[in-house]
Amino acid sequence: MTKTRLTAAERSEEVLQAAVVAFGANGYAGTKTDEIARLAGVSQPYVIRLFGTKQQLFLAATHRVCDRIEETFRQAGAREGSLASLGESYNELIPERELLVVLLHGFAASNDPVIGEAVRERFGRIHRVVGELTGATPEEVTRFMATGMLLTVMAAMQVTGPNPVSCSWATELLSSLSTKD
Amino acid sequence: MTKTRLTAAERSEEVLQAAVVAFGANGYAGTKTDEIARLAGVSQPYVIRLFGTKQQLFLAATHRVCDRIEETFRQAGAREGSLASLGESYNELIPERELLVVLLHGFAASNDPVIGEAVRERFGRIHRVVGELTGATPEEVTRFMATGMLLTVMAAMQVTGPNPVSCSWATELLSSLSTKD
């Protein structure tokens, strides 16, 4: 019965983490604020009060995810500024399936002007950061991003990450990636 | 006032095309059957009666899209069995933004077991078909699929296709693709 009371900032952080999980599973339109509330252990109206709007909460989740991706890349880049190094660090992110898939749901929700603009901006930023960290050619960076999108889509299809659905083409595809990723 | 009456099969075809457009714009959860009905020029209950369920309609739209992609690849492969040839044919698909984006929405909706299974099956099939048509190595095929996913995501973000949102990173990225796609 730990009815601990948190500051709004702390509670917002918990709600945000819950939102990443929920949105990652069911996307923007498919996720109900009530579900996020249950995950976070608070009431649904409180979720709304903390973030104002479902849309704003989704934007916050998107930004959180992109921040973490950039952070991961920066750390990998600090160790070794190669595409291979960043690629490996991306693999570390895959186990947290929701994380990557939230981003995919952001892309998918780009028809909403507000979400679309945010998502384009963040994707462009990741693209730029990868280039800056590695000094790779535009072609190499593009190819890196393409591989990232493939992995993200596969995460969404649940053939990678925890409890993966076994799939002949998926294992084949993954092995052909590791040969020169 | 052309109150033409069609057979159920013909009307279903029109509804299905409308569904591809609508689902492509707003995804599975984000699209209302009523919207599809308006696009097709029929009443919302009739849409349901023709396809039974919103989910079944989405599945039909997904299969339709995948059929068209495979068809396009087969035709290109018949002309010339190279990855470059298939890649060019994919570019022809991009102007019909909805088409590719429906597939992305399918990936995103993979949390639904029925949709997930269908989408995994179709993606695997495309992967296999590309391999068969081109005789390329697994690594090359995987890279082809990765590029395809990148293009699909970019289509969703509306930086390619009709009325593209202008975006510095997008033009840069696209030009680096055309150098050796």
Add this chain to the structure above:
DNA sequence: CCTTGTTGTTATCGACTGATAACTTACTCC
């Protein structure tokens, strides 16, 4: 022309869902 099957509509339900308002409970600082 009238019966029968098929196409299509209107009316309506019932469950959901984001958001608001009003109220309550805990913490904190004199």
Add this chain to the structure above:
DNA sequence: GGAGTAAGTTATCAGTCGATAACAACAAGG
């Protein structure tokens, strides 16, 4: 210790949305 503020809840609304049912209109064949 109580006044004030911040955290959190319950109650509830207003609008949606997919689906069902019942009815209507059109076509074809005998």
